[in-house]
Amino acid sequence: MKGFYLLLGAVALIGGGVLWYGSQAKPERGGAGNGGAAPLPVAATDGFRGYTLGSDSAPVEIREYSDFECPFCAAFATVQMPVIREQLIATGKVRWRFRDFPLPTHQYSRYAALAGQCAGEQGKFWELHDRLFTQHQWAQTGKNPRSPFRDFAREAGLDLDKYDACMDGQRYAARIQASVQEGEAAGVRGTPSFFVNGRPYSGRGTSDDFKALVDSLTKPHK
Amino acid sequence: MIRRQALVLLTLVGLLVATYLWLYKIGVLGQLQCGTGSCEFVQASRYAELFGLPVALYGVGGYAVLLVLGLAGLQPRFVGDRRVTRLLAALATVGFAFTLYLTAIELFVLHAICRWCMASAVIMTAIWVLSILEQRSRPSVAAPSR
Numbered sequence: 001m002k003g004f005y006l007l008l009g010a011v012a013l014i015g016g017g018v019l020w021y022g023s024q025a026k027p028e029r030g031g032a033g034n035g036g037a038a039p040l041p042v043a044a045t046d047g048f049r050g051y052t053l054g055s056d057s058a059p060v061e062i063r064e065y066s067d068f069e070c071p072f073c074a075a076f077a078t079v080q081m082p083v084i085r086e087q088l089i090a091t092g093k094v095r096w097r098f099r100d101f102p103l104p105t106h107q108y109s110r111y112a113a114l115a116g117q118c119a120g121e122q123g124k125f126w127e128l129h130d131r132l133f134t135q136h137q138w139a140q141t142g143k144n145p146r147s148p149f150r151d152f153a154r155e156a157g158l159d160l161d162k163y164d165a166c167m168d169g170q171r172y173a174a175r176i177q178a179s180v181q182e183g184e185a186a187g188v189r190g191t192p193s194f195f196v197n198g199r200p201y202s203g204r205g206t207s208d209d210f211k212a213l214v215d216s217l218t219k220p221h222k
Numbered sequence: 223m224i225r226r227q228a229l230v231l232l233t234l235v236g237l238l239v240a241t242y243l244w245l246y247k248i249g250v251l252g253q254l255q256c257g258t259g260s261c262e263f264v265q266a267s268r269y270a271e272l273f274g275l276p277v278a279l280y281g282v283g284g285y286a287v288l289l290v291l292g293l294a295g296l297q298p299r300f301v302g303d304r305r306v307t308r309l310l311a312a313l314a315t316v317g318f319a320f321t322l323y324l325t326a327i328e329l330f331v332l333h334a335i336c337r338w339c340m341a342s343a344v345i346m347t348a349i350w351v352l353s354i355l356e357q358r359s360r361p362s363v364a365a366p367s368r
Binding site for chain 1: 227230231234235238241242245250251263265266267268269296331332333334
């Protein structure tokens with residue numbers, strides 16, 4: 001019996017030691033293509049407020065809570081968003097802010113949100129955003145999208161080693177969770193949801209309706 | 223007795239594996255040593271959390287309870303106690319059912335395999351088998367009369 005407890009103690013000691021070493025070694029760990037140390041997971045309190053399109057001085061800000069796996073979000077991104085970009089964002093009237101709101105009912109939306117954030121780390125958020133939505137077949141197959149996401153990342157011009165390191169470490173998981181909490185606190189229940197200059201927008205999600213609203217907000221008072 | 227010792231040893235290993243996955247999930251460990259598996263994918267999926275808590279944390283809790291119970295069952299006063307045997311079998315059955323659910327999610331929903339999760343599944347299955355064998359065996363030592 002004494003031998004058994006010695007064995008048990010040895011297993012506990014070795015296992016605990018390995019776990020302790022793993023937690024201590026983290027800051028020095030870097031992948032071959034990781035350019036040195038692997039950055040720590042980004043804290044929820046990093047102050048990140050979402051990727052934006054458009055001028056910082058635009059008079060109207062539209063904040064979108066979106067889920068990459070959501071078919072309505074994909075339809076909005078592919079049908080309405082190009083017009084909005086052309087008519088409202090490119091003209092300096094609107095600044096568009098994208099916030100992650102992966103719905104718990106979707107299998108891969110959180111993973112897709114991570115991919116978006118990892119692309120954003122390399123300055124390519126919108127490039128991956130567009131591919132995730134325009135090539136939305138990945139969301140309909142029900143299969144592990146790791147491979148198509150890497151293809152999107154490659155097409156978008158990302159450094160795949162850095163992308164893989166970011167995804168493997170779930171570097172922005174806390175940031176995504178913070179975005180979800182922000183949305184929930186603002187009353188978001190589904191996607192896509194919009195806020196115009198901080199106020200909930202309950203109108204139709206069409207480019208025409210957004211244009212009409214923005215025009216009314218930016219029209220000079222006489 | 224030997225079965226209970228094996229059960230305790232397996233439970234300790236399972237506890238270490240679950241702790242490893244939990245530490246990864248909460249960001250204490252930077253990356254999972256997963257080889258060619260899809261650990262990070264499984265861990266990033268919505269199935270890696272249950273009622274707002276990491277699934278691995280349930281594993282840590284479950285293995286910890288089994289370990290304490292198993293160690294108690296090795297003490298002379300409890301060696302022949304069938305209540306310990308029954309409780310171990312009941313808890314191991316719950317753990318095994320949960321393992322089956324998680325493995326089914328990996329195989330049929332996520333189509334991805336996390337090797338550490340599979341290691342835990344194998345360990346829990348072995349624990350369950352041992353606990354059932356223990357349950358069906360005759361008590362080696364008579365339970366105290368009172």
